[in-house]
Amino acid sequence: MAKRLIPLFNRILVEKIVPPSKTNSGILLPEKTSKLNSGKVVAVGPGIRDRDGKLIPVHVKEGETVLLPEYGGTEVKLGDKGYHLYREDDILGTLHD
Template sequence: MAKRLVPLLDRVLVKRLEAPKSIGGILLPESAGTKLNEGTVVSVGPGRRDKDGSLIPMGVSTGDKVLLPQYGGSEIKLGDDDYFIFRDEDLLGILKD
């Protein structure tokens, strides 16, 4: 379902990585879990235009692992999964292996 959504302009569709549900064999309630600041880029828009109309390329591409800001982004639900849409400039960095 998410593959069909193409973000507009300089927006990026991200699937946030989920924190492990268990630490040391103890199951934690969902409210106690923390959000990870990492995600995987699912889809990117074409980029934005400058004053002259030239296309400014995106800084990330599909499949990149990115560092997300603690706040921001628009949460959307596609099927059973939750995704976030960020502007390219709001992403903090690309995580390399």
């Protein structure tokens, strides 16, 4: 049985997107290619409560691609996969095609 992490409060579980190191035809790509620090949202918490007790929901949704800060987040390992846990405030934006 696989474990599933459901974040608390306004936290977001992200699987970082690693750019390919070579093309489909086998050509190696240099490390210094332009890459965004991005990830796919795997799970989101329910949100946080304001001073009056009103729930403020998280704005990103599962499945969205988000732009991540260069540093930060908490690394989490579930099974053989690595994820990162961020607060909603740390997410820089969402990426759309």
